[in-house]
Amino acid sequence: MKYQTINNKIAEVMFRQKISKQQLSSTTALPNERTYKESAKELRNRVKRTINDFQDLEKRGIKFNYYFEIGSEYCERPMALEKKFKIKGLASDISLSSLLAASDFAKKLKFETVPKRIVCDAYCLPFRNNSLPFIFCYQTLHHFPDPKPIINEIYRVLAPGGYFFFDEEPVKQILNIPLWRRPTCLRPWEKILKYIGILPFISRIGKTEVDHGILEEVFTLKTWQKALQVFEKAEVTIKPFPFGPQSTVSKSDNVNWLKPKLSTYLLVTCWGGGIRALCQKKGYRIKSNIVNPLEKYTCPVCQTNKKNENIPYLNKSIDNKNYLCSLCKTRFPIISGIPIILPIKEMKIYG
Template sequence: MRRGEIVDDLREFIGPMTPFLEIGANAGHSSYMLANQYGAEGFALDISEDSLRYGIALRERWQLEKSPMLVAGDALHLPFKDNSLRMVVAFQMLSQFMDIESVFLEVKRVLQPGGIFFFAEEPMRRLLTARLYRCPYYDTMKPWERKLSDWGLLGFLVKDVIGAHQEESFGIRQNHRMDLGDWHRLIKKHFDDQRYKLFVPEHGWAETLVKKIAIQLDPNKSEWRAARLMGGTLGAICRKAGEAPVQTGPVQYDKLLRCPDCGGDMARNESHAICCSSCSYEAPWKDGVYNLLPSHDKRELYPGERNDIIDFSLPSHEKHLGHGWYDIEGVYGNKFRWIGARASAWLENVKGGEQRLRLRGFAPEPIFQASPRPVVEVFVNGLPLKAWPLDRNGLFALETNLPAAPRYELEIRVSPVWRAPNDTRELSVNFGMLRLIPFEA
């Protein structure tokens, strides 16, 4: 709704929106909005096929008539020709890149002259804070943290965006170095004109008061000074230099694409796969999504059945499991299995040499009611490897190096255990993926 309000408010500045591309689309909520509410045609791109397929389920639930073309791809290597798109949109994703300018350069490459880059919900670094520590999301805050948050005082104490540390613990990178001035300089460097929407926090009486004072002290009585002091989130609509061409006729989607491997032209074949005319690259239409990642990334991120990965979204994962696993739960790629006090599994070293183990899972709130510091411990080939105390409930990603071995027999031990109402199972945490990743020195 907020994104639609920005579009409505700056509709004249935005102009035509076809063809559009949403990068980091997740389930594609905003792309479906652009297609159904504004009649635009275009693409929803995300690195996760599963997220895009979940968007298909949402579209059916919401009974939407129009859909964007769904593409799994990389925002730093967009599978689109130069000057091919009228508008690129991005929400809550630029701050997940350590080099945000690299995304700007790629967006500018694919935009037509006069094209629009619309991004929003990006964090602005807060100047008015003691930067004492990193704080989790509200639902996992301690009681005193929640009280300070309700009063609007917590933001004046924390180092960066609330919840960033939690996301990083799950492997999601966060770049919160950009204040409002940094964003403005980056936009002015790459775009010819721009409009801003600032969303300065007002959590409780303290932030409301400071924001009001900052606006009164601003020479133009705008929110600019408040945003510099208190941070918040930025929305920006940026226009590329040049005159926009007029879009005529329906969008020929495959004509806008370029090969992720060699940059050649792409076209659909009789089986609806998108193929490169210059090399052997081919992207079949699989359950509503085209995967247009570069081949080396596709092999790593979508390896299929491999003995060094236990992906609970794939049926083949069952052959890797030993004792202690409960039935599979979840939907799409978010499938998982609960365990009790212990469970076993195996992974094979298919690449050779030293490896690194990654365990991706979820710790529920009841385990912290049973113990303030639950522990996940891993034994490998009969020997203790590492124990991780868990600080807060929610998603986690645990990693540690492994010695070279042809095969790794894993035993995971978790304490304490707990029981859910009307459930006879003894539970601790659940896991969605166990895998080997490159060794880190």
């Protein structure tokens, strides 16, 4: 399995510092990336899609008391969940600047409250085994070289009977000669290539991110299948881009179970597409009176050395400026109410 490097993580943090400043003001630090108005429009669209997704989950009888999101960025999706569905949870990201900017974006999106937030590493989530009832992420897994280690970690902390939901992840387009990376906002000549229909075959998205050292990956269906193999149940939907027949596949005992119908497969192969999945861990459903597991964090340092149920919970210092581990004595700072709970190696990102 492949893993992000520390340099990839530092690049993500530095890039998010720049883009959040640009999207909260009239300054242009990153040309061809979204401006203040463009980012507001995109965030509103994300909120609408999220509400639609969770209304669909609700109709299917999938209910949970608490959520945990990985890669929350500005926390627009948790804000929508807490307002629309009256559920509480925790938004996470490795970028402190993005989480801090959530308060400003809440005003922009007309949300009254900001969710509880935490800086953590998706490779080492600060929770005990079998503790979280519902985990989700959007547009996140493709920033890692391999989704399998992240999904394995999600499975570890997910409670028996708990769910993991993800959406808006790319599927690798086979008929593509990546001559260059294009930015989020197309340049004039790229718009012409898009109009005549050849842009998706000769370029890939993510120029600004990759230039900063961030990973922008696309995975084959085989890679997605291997990553999801850890779950006992999984319902996967493959969506061609920009249009075409979708195909939904349920996980089976068959080794090669992730096989969409032929029309979907051909379109995804030619044009590319996206993948979403709802996965469930084996076991009994979470009872409605469960104690909120998101109020207690475990030490990622001790977790790395010894993954078991007996890792102590972190204690908050008397001055509320740190979380403390009673076992290894590591301190984890709290900045503007947001705890930074990272493994030792990643702590240097924040000094």
